[in-house]
Amino acid sequence: MGAWIMAGVTFREAARKKLLWTALLAGVAFLALFSTGLHYQVKDLTHSSVPPLIRNQLLSAMLQVGFYAVDLLAVIMTILTSIDTLSGEIASGTIQAIATKPISRWQILIGKWMGFAGMIAAYIAVMFGGVTFVGRWIAAIAPRHAFRGGMLIFLECLLLLTITFCSGTRFSTLTNGVIALGLHGIAFIGGWLEQIGAAANSPRLVTVGVVSSVIMPSEALWRRASVEMQPSFARVLQLTPFANASAPSGIMIVYAVAYLLAAMALALYYFHHRDL
């Protein structure tokens, strides 16, 4: 019960952050831009003599651009809104009035996590749904496995959320931000190195990318989501930056879930044992 009460108040707390509304506004602005771009792309392709296969490939790539922007906005919004929830409340003493109530510390932590997870789910649903709707409405294209793609993006955000929670039980807000963004930065660069390595047939570069995904599997989840959402022939053609020459396997998803659970276990352990 205590966890649900905490989830409710945290959801409201998160939903009141200006950052969320700024991210939503940025998302709406992006959707408007994306709609306009897609509209003109469809118009130009209609008047040209591009074969249907290539036409679909180009429109699909454009859709991937849309989903990539949603992923990026959701990741940034996740990190920035949750970064101070534990460390900030521990530093200010706000947590003391809660932690002395008859609820366990794990309920406080899980409740807060659920509150943020709810807010992130709502954000992704709006933005992901928006891009899917625009794609269908303007270009009559749809992602291959929209649900899987959306869920993988959600999992990526949950992973980063859990990292900020884990780090927030130990470090100050600023340090927590550096850790979360730093880890995602490693994953991001590593992901691109793996892509370039695969395209250039450089196994060592691919290995560097895989190692970076082991250190932080967040970007690998996006790349897997991208693979799930693209038409099956897109990977073969490799005409776009989202072609995913080296797609993360299902094992990487399992690894990411295990990573999340381990980070959560660590967060619970640290939060239970630390002085408030």
Add this chain to the structure above:
Amino acid sequence: MRKAFGSKIAVRNLSLSVARGQIFGFLGPNGAGKSTSIKMLLGLVTPTGGEALVLGAPSGDIATRRKIGFLPEDFRFYSWLSPSELLYLHGRLAGMTPSRVRERIPALLDLVGLTPHRDKRLRDFSKGMLQRIGLAQALIHEPELIFLDEPTSGLDPMGRRLVRDIIRAQRDRGATVFLNSHLLSEVEVTCDQVAFIKQGEIVASRDLRAQSQDQIRILARVRNLSPQALAGLAQWAASAQLEGERLTMTTASIGCIPEILRYIVASGADVFEFTPERVSLEDLFMKIMGEDRGL
């Protein structure tokens, strides 16, 4: 109990018992370990050594927290909440049913004088108003034991008076109040029992109800008091001192005051002033803490 943060020892050897139904004052200079001690009793901080029983259960016991209220020092909370929303949240977290919390909220807002501000947001509250709502959240579930860490900090004289009355009302309904405060005058008129903590250790404790009968200081202005008569005062007051015409002494009982006065007059001295007064808690505090200001 003992608590060390690395090489720094915050609480060295805390050993105390507080009887139910009393207002207990926990006094000491800054950095003496008062807040750390409270946090250990509440389970917020894990002791490095030792243990405590709070309401018969080990400190930090989750079920027992239903019976405990706590006002942290410098209370603050989500600034976007209204006072009613804050009380509702804390009532629910304390295990109350929604209907019971809703029933309690108006009475509590009235108790702490915040009814006219019930529609404001906490971000518009002054420090004193935050302390008041913090006190209300500590009382929402009618706890048996209430820990108050500097409850009057940031309050104006009217607010202090209000807090004092609330604390007494809590004792009258049978609750125990554990009070951390720097304001010795407040403690003096509120508490039944006090303990003094210095450098993480309890150095003294006093029963203030008995104190009012026991420790009496007499300030007098006398002339022609002979050294023999001064020495004779030792039968009532060991610390009698004469500087010029100024005579000061501390006696153990108010009952012997007429005898002392008769004795001085009978010795042939002229008495111009004779004022018995209770030894203030501040005097006691300074005497116990010595010159160490705790900084």
